[in-house]
Amino acid sequence: MIHLALCNDLSAVGRCSIAVQLPVLSALGIEASPLPTAVLSSHTGFSGAEAEGLSDFFQRALSAWDRQGFRFDALLLGYLWDSGEAEALLSYLREHPGTRCFLDPVMADHGRWYQNMGEERLPSMRALLKSSELAFPNLTEACFLGNFDYPSLSKDLWESGSSFDSGRKRAEELLRPLCELLSPEGKGLIITGIEQEKSILNAVYEKGELTLLYGERVGEGRPGTGDLFSAIAAGSRLSGSSLIESAVLSADFIRRCIKRSEEGGEPPLRGVLFEELLRLGESGIRGEGRDGNDDIFKDR
Ligand code: PXL
Numbered sequence: 632m633i634h635l636a637l638c639n640d641l642s643a644v645g646r647c648s649i650a651v652q653l654p655v656l657s658a659l660g661i662e663a664s665p666l667p668t669a670v671l672s673s674h675t676g677f678s679g680a681e682a683e684g685l686s687d688f689f690q691r692a693l694s695a696w697d698r699q700g701f702r703f704d705a706l707l708l709g710y711l712w713d714s715g716e717a718e719a720l721l722s723y724l725r726e727h728p729g730t731r732c733f734l735d736p737v738m739a740d741h742g743r744w745y746q747n748m749g750e751e752r753l754p755s756m757r758a759l760l761k762s763s764e765l766a767f768p769n770l771t772e773a774c775f776l777g778n779f780d781y782p783s784l785s786k787d788l789w790e791s792g793s794s795f796d797s798g799r800k801r802a803e804e805l806l807r808p809l810c811e812l813l814s815p816e817g818k819g820l821i822i823t824g825i826e827q828e829k830s831i832l833n834a835v836y837e838k839g840e841l842t843l844l845y846g847e848r849v850g851e852g853r854p855g856t857g858d859l860f861s862a863i864a865a866g867s868r869l870s871g872s873s874l875i876e877s878a879v880l881s882a883d884f885i886r887r888c889i890k891r892s893e894e895g896g897e898p899p900l901r902g903v904l905f906e907e908l909l910r911l912g913e914s915g916i917r918g919e920g921r922d923g924n925d926d927i928f929k930d931r
Contacts, residue, residue, distance in 0.1 A: 639709030646902025647855035684712035717755035764817025
């Protein structure tokens with residue numbers, strides 16, 4: 632069985648990070664070992680959250696794994712508490728050169744840094760990119776990592792029809808050098824959850840080629856969808872799927888979860904109702920419940 636170390640925060644309320652990634656990875660047949668970077672009473676989209684960084688414990692646990700003889704096929708990295716955790720992960724990856732690394736550079740969204748994060752995060756995130764075969768930034772994180780102007784690119788990508796061409800071209804200008812920052816073994820990037828008036832786009836970039844995946848946009852954005860995306864895409868990649876297949880699987884599952892959440896009246900801050908859709912064989916991640924009428928479609 633494929634064994635993955637899941638390094639992310641554990642937020643009790645709001646369906647994000649480890650709380651959503653662990654169940655989907657299990658459903659995909661991956662053994663995922665959660666190593667929390669921080670514990671929170673809820674994600675930080677809710678005001679007044681209690682949070683405790685686990686940096687010391689996190690670093691001790693990484694070292695313990697070697698003493699205990701535990702090896703991992705891959706790491707999936709998400710929300711990091713501080714630079715100590717990032718440095719510890721960089722050393723771990725240096726000392727375990729065969730370990731594959733999938734990076735969601737969780738730092739910011741909608742043009743703004745998350746609480747307690749800022750530009751000081753960029754050097755360690757860029758260093759982690761160098762050790763990763765695949766990264767899943769949102770558009771804000773991609774712009775911050777690539778020194779690109781977020782407001783103008785998000786506006787260009789929002790446009791549809793022929794005026795969208797300039798957005799597409801500028802996205803390529805961002806993705807080309809960003810992809811070069813990744814490890815030589817990988818060089819795949821997916822910018823997740825790009826918003827347009829009627830669609831959600833995922834921009835898949837591999838071997839110099841950009842593929843845009845369009846899905847119907849239903850309701851407002853919800854936290855945790857980026858975490859679901861990275862877990863499903865990493866799990867699916869580790870099981871041998873192509874990058875595009877993995878992205879389509881993630882995008883389609885998330886689209887159905889959002890639709891179910893809107894129908895069920897789930898408040899957006901509580902994330903997506905993914906639990907019912909995990910049932911295997913019926914409407915699970917690879918299930919037959921894919922509704923068919925508004926699937927994810929490709930435009931190259
Ligand atoms: O899903 C992103 C995320 C992860 N972890 C924590 C967060 C957020 C987004 O708000 O607050 C703690």
